[in-house]
Amino acid sequence: MSSEHFKKIISHSKEYGFIFQSSEIYDGLSAVYDYAQNGVLLKNNLKEYWWKSMVHLHENIVGIDSSIFSHPTTWKASGHIDAFNDPLIDNKDSKKRYRADNLIEDYITKCESNILKEQKKQEKRFGEKFNKETFLKTNPKVLKIREHINQISLRFSNALKNDDLIELEKIIVDCEIVCPISGTKNWTDVKQFNLMFKTQLGATESSSKVLFLRPETAQGIFLNYLNVQKTARMKIPFGIAQIGKAFRNEIVARQFIFRMREFEQMEMQFFIKPGTQKDWYKYWKKTRLDWHLSLGIDKSFFRFHDHEKLAHYADAACDIEFNFPFGFKELEGIHSRTDFDLSNHEKYSNKQIKYFDPIENKKYIPYVLETSIGVDRMFLAVFSSSLVSEKIDDNSERVVLKLPKIIAPYKCAFLPLLKKDGLPEMAKEIKEKLKLKFSTTYDDKDAIGRRYRRQDAIGTPYCITVDHQTLDDNTITVRDRDSMRQERIKIETLEHFLNNSLDINNWLLKGG
Numbered sequence: 001m002s003s004e005h006f007k008k009i010i011s012h013s014k015e016y017g018f019i020f021q022s023s024e025i026y027d028g029l030s031a032v033y034d035y036a037q038n039g040v041l042l043k044n045n046l047k048e049y050w051w052k053s054m055v056h057l058h059e060n061i062v063g064i065d066s067s068i069f070s071h072p073t074t075w076k077a078s079g080h081i082d083a084f085n086d087p088l089i090d091n092k093d094s095k096k097r098y099r100a101d102n103l104i105e106d107y108i109t110k111c112e113s114n115i116l117k118e119q120k121k122q123e124k125r126f127g128e129k130f131n132k133e134t135f136l137k138t139n140p141k142v143l144k145i146r147e148h149i150n151q152i153s154l155r156f157s158n159a160l161k162n163d164d165l166i167e168l169e170k171i172i173v174d175c176e177i178v179c180p181i182s183g184t185k186n187w188t189d190v191k192q193f194n195l196m197f198k199t200q201l202g203a204t205e206s207s208s209k210v211l212f213l214r215p216e217t218a219q220g221i222f223l224n225y226l227n228v229q230k231t232a233r234m235k236i237p238f239g240i241a242q243i244g245k246a247f248r249n250e251i252v253a254r255q256f257i258f259r260m261r262e263f264e265q266m267e268m269q270f271f272i273k274p275g276t277q278k279d280w281y282k283y284w285k286k287t288r289l290d291w292h293l294s295l296g297i298d299k300s301f302f303r304f305h306d307h308e309k310l311a312h313y314a315d316a317a318c319d320i321e322f323n324f325p326f327g328f329k330e331l332e333g334i335h336s337r338t339d340f341d342l343s344n345h346e347k348y349s350n351k352q353i354k355y356f357d358p359i360e361n362k363k364y365i366p367y368v369l370e371t372s373i374g375v376d377r378m379f380l381a382v383f384s385s386s387l388v389s390e391k392i393d394d395n396s397e398r399v400v401l402k403l404p405k406i407i408a409p410y411k412c413a414f415l416p417l418l419k420k421d422g423l424p425e426m427a428k429e430i431k432e433k434l435k436l437k438f439s440t441t442y443d444d445k446d447a448i449g450r451r452y453r454r455q456d457a458i459g460t461p462y463c464i465t466v467d468h469q470t471l472d473d474n475t476i477t478v479r480d481r482d483s484m485r486q487e488r489i490k491i492e493t494l495e496h497f498l499n500n501s502l503d504i505n506n507w508l509l510k511g512g
């Protein structure tokens, strides 16, 4: 996928009512977005698909909805006050601020693309005689770039591991990385920057308490874990799932809804016996990848990335990465969080929050396996991999959003062929009977071909056309979004037809 494709995604999502820039009339607020009339339907479907797979399909997982604010000591205990930082660097000429690690990552990507450019050049020159493997192994220019990449990557990963800000700065200087705006190498020192937003509780400045907008929903689960365990009589292993907003003062917020300052997470904390974390880590890695694949997106879009630098709370961690239009990036994190959070909450609150294990007849602090996915990233993943332009029979082009059908904003559109002879009334009557079961829409404006295109562009799987024959024999035509094939069926079989292919519950029961 290319940056051209990415631009198309952003403009399509605006033009067709999926995502708008927040506060657009005031020139927008950077990295904050609003979900529009079609976007909210797609987003809600994604959340429903996740919630049902987690909570409904697992006997031992329940859901909660905790508050965005929590006692400020929460964030001391969780380590976010001390360790939730990004390394930042300013360019003195452009006055622009960057994440030092992003600048280095971008530099490494540029070096990689130089190898690719060299390869393309030689491929063109030698045509069929070109041998890629030999070329990559022996070409002096490529070998030099490769060695440089290896050296820089090693220094970079050591600097990250050791939180070595001076080394990060040295890498930027040694690689002669320039500011993309000013083009100069006039950098400040690298500093740590805490990503949490602060606000205050209380009427006056002097009496008020500093609160933080939560940077992850997980802590709300930890604070409630024992209450939930006791009131739901859960036994280890058990999970608590939650969907909710999180906030991060991201230094570089770019790439549309990929990195936002206000976003939504779907997180599940799975409480387990200490010592069993390796097995559960493996289990959730597989289960979560299977969940993604169950939506029908091609496997080549996904890959695992195991973390070298572990977050302050983890003993093992990986990302499920997705091939976004700007390359493979993190979509979901799977973290073995040990007892870090619960132990610290016990320490900072001075309250016992141990679990009593009736089988072992002893108390202990459970270990935690976490799966954490951003709703907005999931949205971008399905949206970007579904948007295609294709040539059709009459040589014209159509833009179609080939979303997994069960999560499409509208499951079907009702289109009377003409706006007369009782056809609109008939179409509305059929829609009326299905509207609570499925999300449906109606359109009688413009020629039928244009209406099909509009539905293709928002990803509606089926267009139901009502014509004169419908009045005679109670049949309708069902047009499939992807194949564009039309089938004539009886009105009374429509619900069954839609149930089979579009009902999330049926889909989940069949295992996706």
Ligand code: GAP
Residues within 6 Å of the ligand: 215, 216, 217, 218, 248, 250, 257, 258, 259, 260, 261, 263, 264, 265, 267, 330, 331, 332, 333, 370, 372, 373, 374, 375, 376, 377
């Ligand atoms: N509780 C663990 C945690 O928050 P994380 O890897 O920092 O881990 C989990 O975040 C997921 O949240 C990411 O995989 C990503 O999908 C999403 N996410 C994180 N920061 C985001 C941002 N600024 N904008 C959109 N989504 C974000």
